Amino acid sequence: MSIVIVGYGMAGARVAAELHARDGDRKVTVLGAEPHRAYNRIMLATLLAGKIDEPDVALTEVAGQAVDVRTGVAVTAIDRAAREVRTADGDRHRYDHLILATGSQAVVPPLPGLDPLPDRVVPFRTLDDCRRIRTAARDARRVLVLGGGLLGLEAARGLATRGLDVTVVHPVGHLMERQLDTAAGAVLAGTLAGLGVRTALAAPAVAVAADADQVRLDLADGRAFTADLLVLSCGVRPDTAVAAAAGLVVERGVVVDDRMRTSDRHISAIGDCAQHDGTLTGLVAPAWAQARVVAEVLSGGDPLARYRPRPVVTRLKAAGIDLAAMGDATGVPADGGPVEELTFADPARGTYARLRIRDERLTGAILLGDNPAVGTVVQLFDRGAPVPADRRSLLLGRAFGTAPATPAASPALMPDAATVCQCNDVNKGALVACWRAGARSVDELSTATRAATGCGGCRDAVAGIAGWLAEADPVAAR
Numbered sequence: 001m002s003i004v005i006v007g008y009g010m011a012g013a014r015v016a017a018e019l020h021a022r023d024g025d026r027k028v029t030v031l032g033a034e035p036h037r038a039y040n041r042i043m044l045a046t047l048l049a050g051k052i053d054e055p056d057v058a059l060t061e062v063a064g065q066a067v068d069v070r071t072g073v074a075v076t077a078i079d080r081a082a083r084e085v086r087t088a089d090g091d092r093h094r095y096d097h098l099i100l101a102t103g104s105q106a107v108v109p110p111l112p113g114l115d116p117l118p119d120r121v122v123p124f125r126t127l128d129d130c131r132r133i134r135t136a137a138r139d140a141r142r143v144l145v146l147g148g149g150l151l152g153l154e155a156a157r158g159l160a161t162r163g164l165d166v167t168v169v170h171p172v173g174h175l176m177e178r179q180l181d182t183a184a185g186a187v188l189a190g191t192l193a194g195l196g197v198r199t200a201l202a203a204p205a206v207a208v209a210a211d212a213d214q215v216r217l218d219l220a221d222g223r224a225f226t227a228d229l230l231v232l233s234c235g236v237r238p239d240t241a242v243a244a245a246a247g248l249v250v251e252r253g254v255v256v257d258d259r260m261r262t263s264d265r266h267i268s269a270i271g272d273c274a275q276h277d278g279t280l281t282g283l284v285a286p287a288w289a290q291a292r293v294v295a296e297v298l299s300g301g302d303p304l305a306r307y308r309p310r311p312v313v314t315r316l317k318a319a320g321i322d323l324a325a326m327g328d329a330t331g332v333p334a335d336g337g338p339v340e341e342l343t344f345a346d347p348a349r350g351t352y353a354r355l356r357i358r359d360e361r362l363t364g365a366i367l368l369g370d371n372p373a374v375g376t377v378v379q380l381f382d383r384g385a386p387v388p389a390d391r392r393s394l395l396l397g398r399a400f401g402t403a404p405a406t407p408a409a410s411p412a413l414m415p416d417a418a419t420v421c422q423c424n425d426v427n428k429g430a431l432v433a434c435w436r437a438g439a440r441s442v443d444e445l446s447t448a449t450r451a452a453t454g455c456g457g458c459r460d461a462v463a464g465i466a467g468w469l470a471e472a473d474p475v476a477a478r
Contacts, residue, residue: 007101008032011271018295049158078246104236104272113208140228152233157318171204179325258306329364423454
């Protein structure tokens with residue numbers, strides 16, 4: 001069986017690895033448009049901050065003669081009748097099954113002055129973008145970031161860490177409006193200000209002017225900001241051009257069913273470019289889950305495997321900021337049913353919490369600042385488990401009366417089914433099993449289970465479990 005994967009990002013690399021790990025007589029060819037081997041896009045903000053180096057963002061390579069990885073090869077067309085893809089260098093690759101993992105592209109807003117992009121204006125999406133920003137930042141003092149969403153704030157914090165004067169410009173009245181309410185956005189803006197990142201809100205940009213020395217950003221309310229560098233973080237758009245030209249059904253993304261099949265049963269799509277049940281994901285955990293489904297179906301391991309979206313937890317990965325947002329914490333329930341709302345705000349300490357509870361289950365939460373209950377809240381949300389009778393233990397992160405603040409404060413008390421790594425859907429039981437099989441360190445546990453290889457947010461939890469196991473079984477630990 002000949003399988004061609006178009007795209008060698010986090011989704012394409014994962015599905016190649018999943019196929020390689022399964023028995024079967026198949027040849028896998030991976031065609032990546034970027035000139036690099038696969039890398040962890042989530043860690044680019046950390047690279048921008050100078051906390052890690054480029055080798056640290058590289059993903060584990062797929063090994064074996066059955067996987068042929070070709071980088072710097074852009075696919076230009078799909079011939080569905082001949083079942084082959086054509087590349088910019090004139091090659092043709094025949095397939096029995098084609099997997100589209102083309103990802104998404106940075107949105108460049110249609111502003112005067114951005115076509116073509118000036119040298120002092122850089123989108124923040126790829127490793128090459130990150131390299132350009134780092135190079136420009138060496139001689140810069142002031143930086144503007146256009147876009148106050150998740151990625152824009154991570155970029156802003158990374159640049160501020162390098163000692164630059166950073167201002168985030170956002171057209172909406174509060175930051176991260178897709179995940180946060182107005183009060184949380186205000187607290188986050190205050191936290192950022194304390195970390196050297198200013199914000200300019202509630203006014204869209206209308207024009208950009210750049211010369212050899214600086215760049216100016218004009219806003220609709222008459223304000224204008226000048227800087228040495230402008231970083232664009234204005235969202236992403238699924239890369240569907242080749243799929244659409246081939247006649248596949250494309251709406252916002254390439255439309256797929258529960259088995260990640262497109263309108264052509266010989267073609268699948270996963271990751272940022274795929275639209276499942278009317279929804280685009282844009283996150284790594286769903287992409288990796290979709291990769292597993294495709295690998296199970298194509299390998300015959302489970303021909304009836306289906307993708308079932310899991311609740312999404314958004315974490316802001318920026319030094320000095322602790323933020324977790326999940327579910328729908330701000331919208332109006334579709335059926336208008338009763339909802340229990342709890343909020344707590346302490347802007348002076350940079351703390352905000354909001355919980356939405358229905359039928360004794362968490363349906364949404366925002367936790368900003370130091371809250372010891374964040375792990376418990378994530379577990380309750382992820383598993384759909386009943387919340388404690390004393391809600392304050394979740395809202396404030398400490399116990400009142402007899403209600404425990406953290407039901408799983410020790411790894412020994414965590415159920416085996418508790419999810420530790422959201423990105424890779426790794427639970428405590430899997431980590432314990434790998435420990436018993438001989439994985440004796442955090443790195444070895446990560447290699448065996450892939451825990452902490454996505455956003456890295458669970459690495460401390462994995463380390464805690466490893467430490468607990470070492471104490472529980474000191475002989476094995478030696």
